[in-house]
Amino acid sequence: MKKTGTPGQRRDGDDRTAAAGVPAQASADGRTRHEVARLLLEEGPITAAVVAERLGISPTAVRRHLDTLLDGGEAEALDAPRRGPRGRGRPARAFRLTDSGRARFGHAYDDLAVSAVRFLAEHAGPDAVRAFAESRVAALVEPHRDAVTSSAEPASRAEALATALTREGYAASTRQVRTGEQLCQHHCPVAHVAAEFPQLCEAETEAFAKLLGTHVQRLATIARGDTACTTHVPAENPRGMEAPSPDGGNPV
Numbered sequence: 001m002k003k004t005g006t007p008g009q010r011r012d013g014d015d016r017t018a019a020a021g022v023p024a025q026a027s028a029d030g031r032t033r034h035e036v037a038r039l040l041l042e043e044g045p046i047t048a049a050v051v052a053e054r055l056g057i058s059p060t061a062v063r064r065h066l067d068t069l070l071d072g073g074e075a076e077a078l079d080a081p082r083r084g085p086r087g088r089g090r091p092a093r094a095f096r097l098t099d100s101g102r103a104r105f106g107h108a109y110d111d112l113a114v115s116a117v118r119f120l121a122e123h124a125g126p127d128a129v130r131a132f133a134e135s136r137v138a139a140l141v142e143p144h145r146d147a148v149t150s151s152a153e154p155a156s157r158a159e160a161l162a163t164a165l166t167r168e169g170y171a172a173s174t175r176q177v178r179t180g181e182q183l184c185q186h187h188c189p190v191a192h193v194a195a196e197f198p199q200l201c202e203a204e205t206e207a208f209a210k211l212l213g214t215h216v217q218r219l220a221t222i223a224r225g226d227t228a229c230t231t232h233v234p235a236e237n238p239r240g241m242e243a244p245s246p247d248g249g250n251p252v
């Protein structure tokens with residue numbers, strides 16, 4: 001998987017607990033905890049060792065921040081996948097954010113957004129919701145059309161789209177699979193709205209297909225309770241479907 005973000009410098013101050021009551025230390029702890037949480041958001045489930053390596057802080061400090069997130073119900077732990085022969089001892093644990101954690105450390109929509117779309121559905125009907133969803137996703141992806149469509153290859157377009165989505169707050173990445181690429185959105189700013197109005201996800205998937213110039217398949221969504229929104233991008237264009245030109249006109 002192509003990673004988003006860069007490792008930070010080691011912060012030895014995270015290991016000092018004697019100054020826990022000092023405001024400066026509390027502020028530093030808060031900043032570091034936010035970085036830990038954002039890493040869980042973007043790459044979870046991941047182990048404490050990976051978090052420590054990415055952020056350049058000690059495993060002890062990472063465990064302390066993870067314990068705080070777990071105690072607050074903002075993170076959860078599960079057994080990490082094993083690689084190689086099964087050994088002795090407890091399996092390693094991987095961590096990811098809960099819905100509560102996503103709401104705090106991401107950019108979650110509040111009840112006002114859900115209420116607004118409900119009002120639209122009740123007073124203007126489902127076609128209006130669909131039109132709103134299409135308009136919203138067009139505003140999201142159109143500014144990045146040139147960057148995404150500069151390549152004729154679906155895989156390169158998927159990577160460029162992931163970069164664009166990350167800039168829009170979706171913490172996206174791509175990973176290569178046997179049959180193509182998987183576009184993974186580790187955060188969805190409209191997940192709570194999309195859980196009730198799947199038209200948002202449907203419009204997004206259709207827009208991705210047009211922008212990438214290939215049929216895509218949505219495999220998972222945060223709105224349905226999955227850990228990421230995952231879209232499969234096949235390695236080859238389906239027969240008869242041509243990639244759009246950068247200006248949105250004739251196919252390339």
